[in-house]
Amino acid sequence: MIAIDRLRKSKNRTRILRDVSFEARPGRVTGFLGPNGAGKTSTLRVLLGLDRPESGTALVNGRPYASWPRPLTMVGAVLDGSGAHRARSARAHLRWVAASNGLPRGRVGEVLDLVGLAGDARKRAGRFSLGMSRRLGLATAMLGDPPILVLDEPVNGLDPAGIRWIRDFLRTSAAEGRTVLLSSHLMGELAEIADDVVVIDHGQVVAHGTVAEVTGEHRTLEDAFFALTAEAGRTWPA
Amino acid sequence: MAGMIRAELGKLLGLPTARVGLVLGVLIAPLLVLVNAPATRASLADGTFGDPTDLGFRNLGIGLLGALILGVVSVSSEYTSTGEDSPGVRQLTVTLAAMPDRTRLLIAKATALVAVVTAQGVGTATATLGLTELVHGEAVPAPSPARVAAAVLYWVLTTLLAFALTLIARNGVVTLTVLILNSSVVSLSYLLYKVTPLAAYLPDIVGAHMFIRGMDLAERIPPVTAGLVMSAWVTAFLALAAVIFHRRDA
Ligand SMILES: Nc1ncnc2c1ncn2[C@@H]1O[C@H](COP(=O)(O)OP(=O)(O)O)[C@@H](O)[C@H]1O
Ligand SMILES: [Mg+2]
Numbered sequence: 001m002i003a004i005d006r007l008r009k010s011k012n013r014t015r016i017l018r019d020v021s022f023e024a025r026p027g028r029v030t031g032f033l034g035p036n037g038a039g040k041t042s043t044l045r046v047l048l049g050l051d052r053p054e055s056g057t058a059l060v061n062g063r064p065y066a067s068w069p070r071p072l073t074m075v076g077a078v079l080d081g082s083g084a085h086r087a088r089s090a091r092a093h094l095r096w097v098a099a100s101n102g103l104p105r106g107r108v109g110e111v112l113d114l115v116g117l118a119g120d121a122r123k124r125a126g127r128f129s130l131g132m133s134r135r136l137g138l139a140t141a142m143l144g145d146p147p148i149l150v151l152d153e154p155v156n157g158l159d160p161a162g163i164r165w166i167r168d169f170l171r172t173s174a175a176e177g178r179t180v181l182l183s184s185h186l187m188g189e190l191a192e193i194a195d196d197v198v199v200i201d202h203g204q205v206v207a208h209g210t211v212a213e214v215t216g217e218h219r220t221l222e223d224a225f226f227a228l229t230a231e232a233g234r235t236w237p238a
Numbered sequence: 239m240a241g242m243i244r245a246e247l248g249k250l251l252g253l254p255t256a257r258v259g260l261v262l263g264v265l266i267a268p269l270l271v272l273v274n275a276p277a278t279r280a281s282l283a284d285g286t287f288g289d290p291t292d293l294g295f296r297n298l299g300i301g302l303l304g305a306l307i308l309g310v311v312s313v314s315s316e317y318t319s320t321g322e323d324s325p326g327v328r329q330l331t332v333t334l335a336a337m338p339d340r341t342r343l344l345i346a347k348a349t350a351l352v353a354v355v356t357a358q359g360v361g362t363a364t365a366t367l368g369l370t371e372l373v374h375g376e377a378v379p380a381p382s383p384a385r386v387a388a389a390v391l392y393w394v395l396t397t398l399l400a401f402a403l404t405l406i407a408r409n410g411v412v413t414l415t416v417l418i419l420n421s422s423v424v425s426l427s428y429l430l431y432k433v434t435p436l437a438a439y440l441p442d443i444v445g446a447h448m449f450i451r452g453m454d455l456a457e458r459i460p461p462v463t464a465g466l467v468m469s470a471w472v473t474a475f476l477a478l479a480a481v482i483f484h485r486r487d488a
Contacts, residue, residue, distance in 0.1 A: 083329055
């Protein structure tokens with residue numbers, strides 16, 4: 001369970017989050033949807049304790065992320081890429097992460113198998129393709145077998161096979177009872193993965209509910225998205 | 239905490255740059271003893287060398303470069319981008335997700351670094367001083383254990399200073415360049431010393447008084463005072479870096 005409550009944050013004197021509130025529940029995939037620059041990454045960084053909000057709270061099962069003693073057993077997160085140092089092998093990367101949270105070394109092989117990277121364990125992260133990096137990021141997130149997954153734009157830039165693999169992976173995770181929160185600016189993709197949707201624009205949540213609720217009268221989630229975000233005045237030149 | 243220290247040890251020793259620093263630090267000083275042997279023998283013979291007990295310790299200085307690399311890389315590796323396609327992604331994101339308590343993280347990081355660099359310092363000092371005795375024999379009196387320990391302490395404190403400065407700057411190249419220029423080409427503190435003798439107490443030059451007898455400065459600072467002053471400097475820089483690291487968005 002993730003509970004975000006009235007998050008407010010500025011950068012360079014510009015408000016980038018304006019009282020962002022929403023929840024993500026166990027057993028469901030929650031899509032965090034919004035155009036580029038809407039504030040998705042900023043919200044997730046606050047949730048993970050990487051950045052500090054001016055006000056508001058972001059709680060993971062009732063407590064701030066940073067207050068969990070072995071946080072990887074509570075939340076697995078992937079923020080764009082694997083975060084593995086380029087000179088490190090996938091295995092070396094996973095080993096230090098496992099050690100940091102007192103996880104058994106055997107988990108490293110298990111998560112490499114899980115994401116289909118067993119054959120690339122000794123390869124340096126700098127040589128990984130985008131799809132492989134994404135998988136390594138997921139492997140890192142799964143080390144602690146956490147009940148909650150947080151992913152920032154997980155399908156961005158992937159080929160159709162990669163997108164399908166991620167989609168199946170996340171659906172399976174939710175079916176296992178995990179809380180899955182993923183951000184995306186691709187509403188078409190999100191409509192197929194998510195149960196619930198939170199739409200953010202200009203740092204403000206403009207709609208939330210099930211996919212059906214947010215779609216409402218509109219033909220598709222995409223139409224609803226444009227209607228919702230157009231109200232905020234964003235238009236592309238014709 | 240033990241797991242965090244183990245993680246930080248693995249991270250540091252797994253970096254190729256850190257391994258280069260480790261090996262370079264241990265090898266370069268003893269090598270210098272051999273390379274310099276003929277010239278040193280001559281200056282010892284004609285009495286222009288100064289305090290002969292300084293000899294092994296002076297040669298030790300160059301190896302400090304390896305320790306500096308370790309101190310810088312321990313932090314800078316967190317801030318280097320991990321891929322061209324995602325310039326904003328750094329190892330620090332994973333580090334903080336795994337170890338979100340920043341104070342404990344810094345303690346684990348510094349502990350791992352100190353462990354590696356102490357081993358390196360002891361190894362280098364033993365090799366360098368041993369080799370000096372082997373090459374020059376009677377001409378160079380054997381150093382006291384306290385002086386060797388002081389040299390290793392200097393080695394560790396300098397590394398921690400590099401660690402703190404890199405954490406403040408968030409950039410390894412800048413820090414390493416400044417530190418190397420300052421120690422090899424021109425020391426700002428030596429220049430300042432020409433203005434005021436108080437500059438002898440600045441962090442980059444005060445520590446050497448712990449184990450070098452014939453300093454180039456007229457200022458005489460007792461070894462224990464030098465050790466305390468340098469420790470105070472390093473503590474202050476570490477505290478400043480920790481406060482900044484806490485306040486800053488990752
Ligand atoms: N480091 C930063 N400095 C200044 N502005 C930033 C920074 N990071 C993000 N922003 C701004 O914050 C807003 C939200 O960005 P972000 O959370 O990355 O959006 P999204 O992930 O939805 O694309 C944008 O307007 C962006 O320009
Ligand atoms: Mg983003």
